[in-house]
Amino acid sequence: MDSLVMANLSQRPVRTIISAVGVALGIVLVILMVGLSHGMLQEQGRRNSNVGAEILFTRPNNYGPGTSSVLSLPVQYAPEISKVSGVQAVSPIGQYLKPSNQSFGMEMVEGVDIESYQKVTNLSISEGKNLTTDDEVIIDPVYSRDKKVKVGDSIDLFGHKFYVSGIYQPEIGARMKIKLSMMQNLLGSKDRCSFVFVKCKPKYSQEQVAENILTALPDNKVLFTREIQELYEKGLPVVNVFVKAVVVVSIIISVLVIMLAMYTTIIERTREIGVLKSLGASKQFIVFEIEKEALLISVLGTLLGYLVAITGRWLIIKNTSLIIELEPKWLFYAALVGILSGLLGALYPALRVANQDPVKALSYE
Amino acid sequence: MNKMKTILQTIDLKMIYQIGKIPVNALRGVNLTVNEGEFVAIMGPSGCGKSTMLHILGGMLKPSSGSVLIDGQDLSKMSDSSRTELRRQKIGFVFQKFNLFPTLTAEGNIRLAERIRANGNHKNEGERRTEILRLLNLEGRLNHKPLELSGGEQQRVAIARALVGHPAIVLADEPTGNLDSENSQVVLKMLQELNKKFGQTIIMITHSPEAAGITQRIVQMRDGQIVK
Ligand SMILES: Nc1ncnc2c1ncn2[C@@H]1O[C@H](COP(=O)(O)OP(=O)(O)O)[C@@H](O)[C@H]1O
Ligand SMILES: [Mg+2]
Numbered sequence: 001m002d003s004l005v006m007a008n009l010s011q012r013p014v015r016t017i018i019s020a021v022g023v024a025l026g027i028v029l030v031i032l033m034v035g036l037s038h039g040m041l042q043e044q045g046r047r048n049s050n051v052g053a054e055i056l057f058t059r060p061n062n063y064g065p066g067t068s069s070v071l072s073l074p075v076q077y078a079p080e081i082s083k084v085s086g087v088q089a090v091s092p093i094g095q096y097l098k099p100s101n102q103s104f105g106m107e108m109v110e111g112v113d114i115e116s117y118q119k120v121t122n123l124s125i126s127e128g129k130n131l132t133t134d135d136e137v138i139i140d141p142v143y144s145r146d147k148k149v150k151v152g153d154s155i156d157l158f159g160h161k162f163y164v165s166g167i168y169q170p171e172i173g174a175r176m177k178i179k180l181s182m183m184q185n186l187l188g189s190k191d192r193c194s195f196v197f198v199k200c201k202p203k204y205s206q207e208q209v210a211e212n213i214l215t216a217l218p219d220n221k222v223l224f225t226r227e228i229q230e231l232y233e234k235g236l237p238v239v240n241v242f243v244k245a246v247v248v249v250s251i252i253i254s255v256l257v258i259m260l261a262m263y264t265t266i267i268e269r270t271r272e273i274g275v276l277k278s279l280g281a282s283k284q285f286i287v288f289e290i291e292k293e294a295l296l297i298s299v300l301g302t303l304l305g306y307l308v309a310i311t312g313r314w315l316i317i318k319n320t321s322l323i324i325e326l327e328p329k330w331l332f333y334a335a336l337v338g339i340l341s342g343l344l345g346a347l348y349p350a351l352r353v354a355n356q357d358p359v360k361a362l363s364y365e
Numbered sequence: 366m367n368k369m370k371t372i373l374q375t376i377d378l379k380m381i382y383q384i385g386k387i388p389v390n391a392l393r394g395v396n397l398t399v400n401e402g403e404f405v406a407i408m409g410p411s412g413c414g415k416s417t418m419l420h421i422l423g424g425m426l427k428p429s430s431g432s433v434l435i436d437g438q439d440l441s442k443m444s445d446s447s448r449t450e451l452r453r454q455k456i457g458f459v460f461q462k463f464n465l466f467p468t469l470t471a472e473g474n475i476r477l478a479e480r481i482r483a484n485g486n487h488k489n490e491g492e493r494r495t496e497i498l499r500l501l502n503l504e505g506r507l508n509h510k511p512l513e514l515s516g517g518e519q520q521r522v523a524i525a526r527a528l529v530g531h532p533a534i535v536l537a538d539e540p541t542g543n544l545d546s547e548n549s550q551v552v553l554k555m556l557q558e559l560n561k562k563f564g565q566t567i568i569m570i571t572h573s574p575e576a577a578g579i580t581q582r583i584v585q586m587r588d589g590q591i592v593k
Contacts, residue, residue, distance in 0.1 A: 002476035007468035275464045278425065279526070280453020281481045282446065358425045362464070 004272070005293045008265065015261060020301040022257025023338045026250030027305025030334040032312060032324060033246040037239050039323035044108075045229035050172045053091070053120040053197035054206045056223040057081055057213060071096075071111075071184065071192035077217065078116075078196050084212045086204035091116035092193035094183045095174060098157070100321075108174035109157055111183025111193070120199040121172055127151060128166030134182040137162040143175035146321045158186040198222075247333070251341045254301070258294055258345030266290065266349045273353045274361030283354040290350035291343055298342025302335045309334075371434075372533055372566050373399040373422065378431035378441075380417050380589075391417040393589035394431070399534075399568060404560040406577035407570045409586035415570045416538055418586075422568065423456045423536045424448035436533055453482055457527030459537035463519040465511040471522045472507040475529060482530030493531075500562065501525050501555055517548030521555065528559070535559075537569040541576055553579050 009016045059073055075092045082090045094111030114131045117123060128151035131138050137155055144150065144167055154161050155176065162178060184190055200209045210222045266273070276286055313324045353361075380392040391414045399405055407415050420426040421433060424440050427448070433440040435455055440448055465474050475494065498504050501521040511519050520540060527535055540556070541549035557579050559565045569580065577583045585593040 002469065002473050002480055004466060004468065004477065007466070007473070011468045271464070272466055275466070276481065277449065278423070278452070278458040278460075278464075279478050279481045280449055280456070282449055282453075282484075285481060359420050362425075362460070 004289055005296060008269075008293060009296060012265065015265060016297060016300070019257055019261035019297045020304055022261070023254045023298050023301025023342055024305035024308060025257075026254040026341065027302055027334045027338045028309045028312065029250045029253070030247055030337055031305070031309035031326070031330060032316075034243050034330050034334075035309075035313065035324040035326055036322060037242055038327065038330075039325040041239060042229075042325065043323045047171050047173055049225055049229040050170055051120070051197060051225050052122045053089075053199045054225055055198035055200065055210055055213070056195050056225055056228070057090075057198055057217075058195035058221050058223070060219065060221045071187060071189035071194055073193050073195060075180075075191050075193050077220075078193075080217060081196055081198055081213055084209070084216050086201050086209035086212055087198055088201040089116060089119040089199045091120045091197045092180060093117070093173070093195055093197060094180050094187075094189075094192070095194040096183065096187065107176070109183070110174035110177045111180035112177050113180050114177075117177075117197075120197045122170070123168050123172060125166040126169045128164070130166055131177065131179060132165065134179055134185075135161070135163055136165040137176050137178045138166045138168045139164055139177075140171050140175045141167055141169065142171060142321075158183075160186060197225075247337060250334075250337050251344075254298070254338055254341035255345040258297065258342045259348060261297070262290060262294055262346045263349040266353050270353065270356070270361050270364040273356060274358050274364065277356075277358035278362065286354040287347075287350040290353070291346050294342045294346030294350075295339065298339045301342070302338040305334065305338060306331070370401040371398055372401040372403075372436060373397070373568075374434040375418075375422070376432045376434075378418070378421065378433060379429050380414070380421065380426070381429045390589055392421075392428070392431075395586075395589070395591055397584065397591060399566065401533075401566055402560070402564040403582060404557070404567045404580045405569070406580040406583045407568065407586060408572070408574075408577055408583055413586045414589040415586055419536050419538050419568065419570060422534070423458055424452040453484065454530070455533040457529070457532035457535040459520070459523055459527045459535060459540045461539040461542040463511070463516070463523045463543070465519055465523055465526075467511050470508050470510050471503065471514065471518075471525075474511075474522055475507075475526050478526045478529040494525075494529075497525050497528055500558060515548065516544050517551050520544060520548070520552050524552070524555065524559075528565070533566060535565055535567045537567065539570050539572065541571065541573065549573070549576065 057077065071094045078090045078092045081087055091113055096109045098107055098109060100107045125138065126141070137157065139149060149155060149164055151164050151166060153164050155164065157176070157178065168177070180193060184192060198209070198213070200206055206224055210224070213222055214220065273286060310326070313326060316322055316324060375395050375397045378392050378395040382389040382391055395418060407418070409415055417426065421428045428441050431441065435451060438451060440451060443451065466477065469477060498507070501524060503518070503521055503525060506514060506518055511522070514522065537556070541552055544552060553576055556567055556569065560567055569576070571577050584591055
């Protein structure tokens with residue numbers, strides 16, 4: 001064995017493990033956060049494409065359901081849209097994303113005008129009664145099962161107690177629905193909603209109706225519900241920014257951890273570097289040896305990260321209502337993040353010692 | 366002996382260290398010529414510039430002025446990386462403190478040197494290595510790490526390492542300075558044998574007249590200059 005790299009790694013197991021854990025942290029962060037945001041999006045997309053309504057009408061800066069937590073669209077648009085030719089029914093919806101009461105994550109609540117909502121969707125009540133009073137909430141079977149909530153139980157929303165009046169089917173939009181007027185009151189957004197669902201008359205093409213709507217109400221935005229799923233899968237701008245931020249944070253963590261680890265051990269080994277130089281080792285040789293060490297730590301960290309991320313995902317899915325996608329593409333990117341940042345982190349300490357004065361290095365105690 | 370070949374020559378070599386604003390004249394014009402196959406001892410009081418000179422001869426330091434010719438090449442005009450390259454090909458260092466890699470075995474230390482000296486080219490050093498190890502009496506100790514070896518054994522491993530890749534010159538800075546007299550004698554005997562058997566050129570700094578006594582020539586330094 002002539003490898004200083006292996007010798008150094010096994011000589012200092014604690015340092016090796018701590019550095020690998022640092023890299024693993026970045027890997028886990030990337031895999032879980034990206035998986036989580038993509039998983040939630042796909043789930044959202046699926047649930048939103050389940051609606052009977054064909055068209056979703058909203059403001060131009062709104063990318064679709066679940067992306068805004070303020071009610072910004074005046075409900076006055078609804079009657080205007082219903083006058084457009086080819087429109088059979090309309091219903092204004094308020095959506096609000098709030099931190100979950102019980103588990104880590106976000107939960108969506110919808111405010112609906114239940115009479116018109118049932119005209120644009122195929123929602124029906126499968127158990128209990130429909131939404132009638134301001135203090136009632138209807139939930140879907142998944143929520144009922146996951147959160148162990150039955151008809152007659154109460155749920156706290158916006159600091160207000162709501163009673164579950166019934167369970168609805170199929171899974172559409174948010175899992176909890178309250179009256180829109182109540183949501184407007186609680187959020188202080190009188191006469192506002194997030195978007196309007198539009199159901200087309202038979203024999204009218206969706207494209208035609210959409211065009212009619214935009215002609216009547218220009219400078220707005222329409223989405224086809226059949227495309228929402230795809231839209232979500234492509235990733236929304238907000239989410240893409242989030243993903244980028246996660247990747248950048250992971251890179252920074254890994255770079256710093258490796259840099260620190262390499263820096264301290266290299267300083268300890270200053271004298272050894274001097275000896276390498278006395279033997280005629282070039283700067284490239286020294287940088288290469290140090291990078292090899294960093295590479296090994298990064299690979300170790302990446303594998304550890306995979307292990308933790310996969311176990312973590314399993315535990316999270318088992319214990320919460322969160323959905324985490326495990327995409328091969330992102331497993332690959334995560335490894336790339338871990339390994340590249342390892343190499344990058346080692347570069348500065350490596351260059352620094354490689355350029356050191358050999359005589360001074362030799363006299364280092 | 367056939368015709369003497371000059372392997373090393375310094376011309377008016379000067380070295381001035383700068384400590385803050387104060388210049389320290391470590392070498393004040395050293396002229397030294399060493400022939401191939403010579404075993405030279407450098408002696409002189411502490412601080413007279415011996416180590417500084419040895420470092421310059423090995424290309425570890427750039428002199429302030431003057432020149433150093435190693436095998437005809439002028440070190441003092443070279444870039445840092447060319448000096449490193451020359452050191453890789455022509456110089457073997459032996460230090461007072463052995464300076465073995467503590468995490469590697471004796472064999473690992475020697476193989477690492479082989480890897481550096483081969484610089485990517487695969488040379489079979491096997492035969493020469495066996496011969497050297499036999500001469501240094503290290504064959505049984507190769508799987509031990511430095512801390513498991515005696516000082517004498519460590520220094521012998523360090524010598525074996527310095528010899529990897531046929532250096533033209535071995536530069537030894539007080540190689541017996543950290544050894545008891547018994548181990549010193551063994552190491553000195555081996556250096557002498559290397560010089561005789563392989564014709565290895567050796568320049569050795571020493572404080573001990575006994576060590577200097579085994580060499581063919583003693584160079585005395587005082588205050589940055591050669592006096593004899
Ligand atoms: N890196 C340095 N910086 C400043 N002065 C130095 C340095 N190295 C050596 N010196 C000085 O140069 C002189 C010669 O030192 P050195 O070559 O180590 O002598 P020797 O090996 O003969 O004891 C001494 O005065 C020493 O203090
Ligand atoms: Mg000295």
